[in-house]
């Protein structure tokens with residue numbers, strides 16, 4: 100397997116410019132002769148499909164929801180970063196680059212991250228031109244706030260609905276292209292396999308979720324913007340439908356999977372309330388700008404929060420990280436919460452919660468200002484918990500939120516399968532071992548609007564794909580496999596529901612491959628997961644037929660893939676005997692309990708190659724070379 | 737809690753549907769409405785029955801997937817709340833709850849509680865955008881947008897495209913949906929060049945999709961989980977009249 104990252108030569112600041120000049124162009128008149136498949140309509144896929152359509156390519160675009168506007172990106176709340184330095188507070192492209200590399204605990208590729216920081220400024224321009232209603236100052240200029248571990252105010256936002264507004268911008272651009280006939284949209288359609296012909300990605304096999312028909316689509320290049328795989332944990336902040344199927348099937352067709360164990364656990368989510376819980380709700384991190392995190396100083400203090408005097412509260416983030424305080428990065432804030440709860444100082448009925456208290460801010464700036472800033476989040480909290488956060492501190496607990504791992508891609512966002520490109524959360528590229536707040540939206544749009552539409556042209560112009568159609572044996576075989584698998588599910592008639600397996604898998608992953616991991620636990624998980632998978636394929640119950648809309652069948656396919664991916668995550672977590680970012684190996688910590696990297700052994704991307712159902716995956720390493728930043732122990736003290 | 741449900745079951749678009757009764761004991765008041773349906777479905781599947789199909793995804797009230805008529809009200813009894821954010825504590829123990837799909841000619845039923853809302857996408861396709869191809873944008877702060885205009889645009893842009901307005905309207909009109917997009921873009925300086933063309937094409941498409949006309953019942957604004965104001969419709973109507981008086985091509 101070839102892990103050439105194709106990083107352009109030259110100084111960091113010039114690489115992208117120079118690369119754009121050196122890439123081959125597709126003649127404008129020829130663009131419409133090229134077919135490109137884009138799977139996904141989130142910020143990555145939606146932006147890419149719209150832009151490719153504008154450029155004149157012939158695009159086919161897919162999503163499993165009933166409308167492209169419902170991709171999971173819609174749920175992002177807090178904001179999007181850009182190095183505009185509109186606030187004159189010392190921000191710059193270099194600083195955003197540096198913060199992202201450091202925040203990722205030095206496990207990301209410098210060249211990609213620098214490009215991301217450069218493009219960030221274009222994203223805001225583009226979104227404003229489309230009519231995204233970002234927050235404004237009275238003078239009409241754009242407003243900013245600081246967010247998730249940044250000491251400058253570089254986050255642009257649209258109330259608590261930034262993802263929604265950015266996605267609607269991309270969706271509207273996409274609908275415009277659908278209307279213009281450059282993009283054909285296939286909603287309620289799920290990609291179930293990638294088709295590789297002569298070593299190149301040439302199409303996909305899909306299932307029409309309404310009729311159950313299985314069909315193939317051919318193209319000259321395939322783009323996956325299918326989002327993250329946090330739902331492997333069952334409970335996460337992701338939408339219920341978010342899944343790993345597209346990237347997992349691509350992995351099994353030869354695309355390397357990079358750093359699968361790098362998972363982000365978000366510190367501010369509403370705690371679990373019962374067994375029936377179907378998902379976890381994020382409370383935007385922006386709340387940490389004004390909320391103070393605390394737990395009682397003494398173990399087992401069950402008094403109501405407002406009757407615990409100031410002196411008996413432990414504002415542990417402010418205590419441990421005086422310079423960042425409540426704004427400490429996500430991985431650190433999450434582990435902090437776990438630590439105090441493990442000590443028995445957690446709050447709420449389950450003891451798995453910490454307070455996020457707004458009383459001081461309300462005293463300082465007034466309730467109306469707090470309402471203006473976070474009104475919709477407070478409402479959401481009250482709706483779910485039946486408690487009023489203006490009066491009682493919120494209870495929060497960490498939850499699985501984002502996956503930094505994903506399919507390996509080179510500088511051109513192409514996977515190890517030529518012609519298969521991967522964008523947005525589905526790839527592994529820019530966030531290393533921990534993503535900073537407000538950087539996923541930035542990356543999705545950078546990939547979709549600005550990077551991929553350039554680099555895919557280079558691939559198409561230099562590869563001259565042969566004409567083939569769906570009658571090719573590779574398509575027929577893949578279709579047959581997809582049909583067989585669906586039949587197998589509905590014929591099984593086992594006793595346990597899909598969700599019951601998914602819940603059990605989630606519990607194994609949360610306990611053994613969650614906020615803290617150790618060799619013994621991971622080894623145990625590696626025994627439990629195959630057993631559970633075996634039981635799943637023996638005893639899962641999928642009612643109904645495969646020839647109709649069948650939501651249990653859709654779920655079964657996704658959970659079957661999670662059951663395989665989970666194993667790879669544990670293998671990766673076990674092999675990486677260091678702590679970095681969101682990957683905390685208990686065996687590797689500093690004397691005061693912070694993550695301890697092992698740069699000598701692990702300054703690389705772990706890219707796993709599929710070696711067949713009965714063989715262990717093969718580890719390929721892409722060494723990470725830092726020419727511009729100096730590796731240091733991350734410190735937020 | 738112990739509830740009785742009467743749920744619309746319809747095997748396919750062409751099958752005839754009917755309300756089917758289900759007993760739902762042991763429901764926690766802290767469950768969301770969809771979590772309650774999950775539990776009912778798990779129990780159905782354990783008996784080997786087909787689960788009730790319904791659309792959902794984010795379960796945070798933002799994606800617009802969930803779409804249930806609950807006791808005859810779009811998204812149920814609680815104001816400004818999508819079905820997925822509705823909790824069982826809003827119901828009485830022992831209550832019988834009717835659960836039906838959105839009803840509108842333009843939203844044919846696909847299965848059980850799942851309907852086809854693609855007509856809404858086609859209304860956006862007709863003109864619900866600003867034509868700004870990727871790449872050519874000027875610096876974002878070169879366009880000043882007064883805070884009041886940005887806020888008004890955002891109020892309208894909060895629409896989640898769920899279709900509750902259509903389901904609630906006695907005429908099954910999509911006016912609130914269409915008007916919210918027209919208002920969002922029309923409040924912004926960037927939206928001005930295409931303002932007239934936009935309103936004419938979108939309103940035209942809305943009629944082609946066989947949504948009914950608006951007679952200002954106001955049910956839409958009551959049902960809207962994002963509290964989009966019916967004032968947007970007056971704005972749309974004003975724009976429509978002005979656009980019709982001028983040559984917009």
Ligand SMILES: Cc1cc2nc3c(=O)[nH]c(=O)nc-3n(C[C@H](O)[C@H](O)[C@H](O)COP(=O)(O)OP(=O)(O)OC[C@H]3O[C@@H](n4cnc5c(N)ncnc54)[C@H](O)[C@@H]3O)c2cc1C
Pocket residue numbers: 138139140141142143144145161162163164167169170171172173174175176177178179261262288289290291324325326327336337338341342344345381500501522523524525536537538539540541543
């Ligand atoms: C609650 C929440 C809040 C967040 N807030 C922020 C924030 O404030 N700032 C920030 O920067 N980031 C935030 N994030 C992260 C960010 O939203 C996501 O990482 C990002 O939106 C992912 O975009 P995407 O385009 O990669 O994928 P998605 O938006 O997940 O889109 C995936 C698309 O792929 C399609 N798809 C998937 N599988 C298939 C298949 N097999 N066949 C067909 N189609 C398929 C789906 O239909 C969908 O269209 C948040 C995430 C969550 C969960």
Ligand code: FES
Pocket residue numbers: 791792793794795796797798799800801802818819820821896
């Ligand atoms: S499921 Fe997304 S709005 Fe209800």
